[in-house]
Amino acid sequence: MFDRRQILWTMGAALLAYSTAGCASGQAAPRSQRVERADFNDIAFADWTEAEPEYLLYPGDEIEVATPTATELTRTxxxxxxxxxxxxxxxxxxxxxxxxxELEYELSSAYASQLVRPVVEVTLKTAGPVKVWVAGEVRTPGVYDLIGDSDAYQAIVQAGDFLPSARSQQVALIRRGPGGVRMMRVVDLRPRRGEVVALRRGDILFVPRSTLGELANFFTQVRNALPIGFNYSINGQYQQF
Known part of the structure; x- marks a missing residue:
């Protein structure tokens, strides 16, 4: 069982993927779903867009690293x-x-001292599990592998469902957008009455107890608890915090 700080580190791992602030182009969410900047002080969110960001590699992904000028070094x-x-x-x-x-460039640079022509080609063979983070007023906060094409409410069910204190009609969905910006929209996940919201890898669902003002405290706690480096290995059982 992890202590509270370790849980925050785990949640922080997702936030590192959203660490670049800025604005994304595309269709913004309806005004009722937007987040007022004043509610979050210095926490900057870009306008919401459904545009797909460039794929980032993740633990569990299977890749081929090919070296056409030295085929004996090619590996899956x-x-x-x-x-x-x-x-x-x-x-x-x-x-x-x-x-x-980016990985092709870094590996080509690393091979520069070893090969006359350090050409590297990286191909994604199989994507690993799609993990999402669920925090706040659910029975078992933590990191979950999505089962098939799960939506946001199904992820809540995987996390033990809402607690009686949850504000299920005001769940914050935080996502990495194009260019690495972080976006947030508010979704209604009330059972049988809410929205059907498709999730993507690395999404964060935060269920508040009362108002979305709690999200500002959540971000502050996570940012203060971040380790210096990105550590993907924190996993296991989670307790509510």
Missing amino acids: LRVGPDGRIALPLIGQAMAADRTLA
């Missing part, structure tokens, strides 16, 4: 729980939280 690898892969000649390299192009 699975990104480890710590986000790393191991390659001949250069050893371990961080793959998680990188785009395919």
Whole structure:
């Protein structure tokens, strides 16, 4: 069982994917779903868009790292729980939280001292499980693998369903948008009366007890508890905080 600080570290891992502030282009959410900037002080959210961000590698993804000029070095690898892969000649390299192009560039640079023509091509073979974070007024907050095409309410059910104190009609959905910006919208997840909201990898659902003003405190706690580096390995059982 993890203590409260470890739980916050785990929640913080998702937030690191949203650490770049800015604005995203695209269709904004309806005004009723927007977040007033004054409610969150210095927490900046971009306008909501359904546009897909560039794919970031994640632990559990299977990739092929091909070296056309030295085919004996080509490997099919699975990104480890710590986000790393191991390659001949250069050893371990961080793959998680990188785009395919970024990883190609980093590996080509690493091979520069080993190969005359350090050309590297990275291909995603199989995506790993889609993980989402559920926090707040649910019975078992934590990180969950989505089962099939699960929607937001189904993720709440995986987390033990709402507590009686939950404000289920004002759930915050936080998502990484194009360019790495962080976006938030408010969704109504009341059973049989709410919205059907498709989730994406890395989404965060925060269920408040009273008002969304609690989200500001949640962000402050997470940011204060972040470890220096990105650690994907924190997992296991979670207790409510």
